[in-house]
Amino acid sequence: MGLERRARMLAPFWAEHMQRTRSAQARWAVTTDFRGQWLTVLGAGRLLDFNRTVLLPRFANLQLVDADRLCLHVWKHLPKPVEPVSVDISGCVDKWLASLKKGKQQPWAETLETIRGKRAPQGSAYRAGGEAVLSLNVLSQLQIVWQDGVEEYLQKRFGHDFVKSHELEWLDALRPAGQTLVEQHLAALERAAPTYVLLITDVEYLEYKGVPYQADHWAPPPVEWTEEDGWCAETEVDCEVSPALEGVALNADTFAEWMPSYRLTWQESWLWHIAPLGTGPEQYGKVHRVGAFALEAREQNARAD
Numbered sequence: 060m061g062l063e064r065r066a067r068m069l070a071p072f073w074a075e076h077m078q079r080t081r082s083a084q085a086r087w088a089v090t091t092d093f094r095g096q097w098l099t100v101l102g103a104g105r106l107l108d109f110n111r112t113v114l115l116p117r118f119a120n121l122q123l124v125d126a127d128r129l130c131l132h133v134w135k136h137l138p139k140p141v142e143p144v145s146v147d148i149s150g151c152v153d154k155w156l157a158s159l160k161k162g163k164q165q166p167w168a169e170t171l172e173t174i175r176g177k178r179a180p181q182g183s184a185y186r187a188g189g190e191a192v193l194s195l196n197v198l199s200q201l202q203i204v205w206q207d208g209v210e211e212y213l214q215k216r217f218g219h220d221f222v223k224s225h226e227l228e229w230l231d232a233l234r235p236a237g238q239t240l241v242e243q244h245l246a247a248l249e250r251a252a253p254t255y256v257l258l259i260t261d262v263e264y265l266e267y268k269g270v271p272y273q274a275d276h277w278a279p280p281p282v283e284w285t286e287e288d289g290w291c292a293e294t295e296v297d298c299e300v301s302p303a304l305e306g307v308a309l310n311a312d313t314f315a316e317w318m319p320s321y322r323l324t325w326q327e328s329w330l331w332h333i334a335p336l337g338t339g340p341e342q343y344g345k346v347h348r349v350g351a352f353a354l355e356a357r358e359q360n361a362r363a364d
Contacts, residue, residue, distance in 0.1 A: 066107060069338060071277035076331035076349065077108050080259060083327055083351035084110035084193065087257045090325070091355075093117050097189030099124065099253070101148055102197025105133050109195060115139055122189055124148060126204075148247075149201050149240050150183035156208040167217060167225070171232040174209060179239035184247035191255040196349070198244050198260035199303040202237040209233060238306030245317035248354075256321065256354040261303035262328070263348040269296040272335035272344070280332040280346050309350060321354040 066073050088110075095118055100109060103123040115121075115138070122142040123134050134141050147153045155177050165173065213222045213229055222229065248256055270281040270293065281296045292298050307313060314323055328350045336344030 068274055069333075069335070071275070072272075072332045072335055072338075074277075076329065076333075079327075079329040080108040080196065080349070080351075081110040081113075083259060084257065085113045086325070086327075087193075087255075087353050088113045088117055090353075091191070091255050093255065094190055095119055097122060097191070099187040099189040099192045101185070101187060101192065101194045102200065103130065103134070103195065105130055106137075109193075111137070114193075118191070120189075122187070124185065124187065144185075146185055148185040148197065149179065149204075149243070150185060151177075151179050151243075152201065152205050152208065152240070155205070155236070156212065159209070159212050164216065170213070170216070171229060174229070175232040175235055177236035179236065179243040181243070181246070182250070184243040186247050187251045187253065189253055192248060192251065192253045192257075194244070194248065194256070194258045194260070196259050196261070198241060198258065199262075201240040201244065202233075202303075202305055205237060205240065206230070206233055234305050241304045241307040242317055245313070249318040249320055252320070252356070254356045256318075258309075258352045258354065260309070260350060261331075261347045262309060262350040263300055264303050265290065265298050265300045265346040265348070266343045267292065267296050267298035267336065267346065268343050269293075269336075270344070271337035274335070274338040280330060280335075281344075282330070282346055284328070284330055284348055286328070303347065309352060314352075314354065318354060320357055322357055324353045324355050326353065327351045 097120050098114060098118040099122040101124050103109065103125045104127065118139070120140050120142065121137065122144060124144040124146060126145065126147050128145045131143050131145065134143055159173070209229065210222065248258070265282060267281060272278060282290055282292045282298060284290050290300055302308070311323060314321060328348060331347040331349050333347050334341065334345035
């Protein structure tokens with residue numbers, strides 16, 4: 060619901076990202092020889108960035124997966140049979156947070172060690188079915204859900220001001236578990252063995268200061284990104300870049316390690332000006348770099364349904 064509100068308020072700035080996300084799905088559809096049986100969408104949400112125009116005609120059935128049960132009322136209006144699945148696709152974040160809340164209260168240092176020791180068990184992530192799987196802007200959100208849940212717990216346990224002043228400590232404690240969330244998502248895609256996968260996710264975050272915006276009309280972001288030169292900012296802009304996927308870079312080596320049965324057929328990247336400076340309470344603006352990665356099983360016949 061929060062995403063819907065932000066999408067409406069910042070529609071001029073989100074429109075290009077939404078279009079690029081749908082265009083990546085359209086490219087996937089026209090360059091892939093789907094057999095047309097089952098499509099699974101992980102992180103389906105309210106289908107704001109799902110290209111129903113292109114993908115719905117190509118599949119007889121849909122499996123839509125999201126942790127938010129409020130999405131179910133949106134899905135039931137689709138003109139196709141839908142198998143709705145409401146589940147934490149990580150298979151462990153909800154359990155981790157529940158164990159923190161119900162476990163023995165510990166001092167600060169011991170609490171951080173407990174958090175640092177969390178690991179996604181092998182095979183914990185949701186195993187999608189179907190001929191094709193679309194992981195739709197959900198992979199990077201797994202770490203954010205974990206971070207938000209831990210921050211809420213720590214604030215209730217130790218107080219907002221204390222947690223804020225020790226932010227670097229608890230953020231560092233999150234990293235090992237955050238990395239395994241990403242790795243297990245990729246391992247689950249490998250284990251599910253669909254013939255085709257399209258993985259769309261944030262890959263980098265940039266925060267900037269220096270150029271304010273208004274929410275009601277579009278202006279280009281104050282930064283650019285190219286494959287050759289990376290990030291480039293306007294001279295008056297102060298910015299900081301961080302990875303969206305803790306400890307994991309989505310490249311050929313990563314896919315070879317966690318999805319060895321697949322080959323990367325193409326990839327794209329674009330910028331999402333998700334929170335322009337001046338349109339919210341934060342004293343900085345946010346730009347995400349988003350990546351789309353199309354993968355295909357190396358032995359299609361062995362993986363066909």
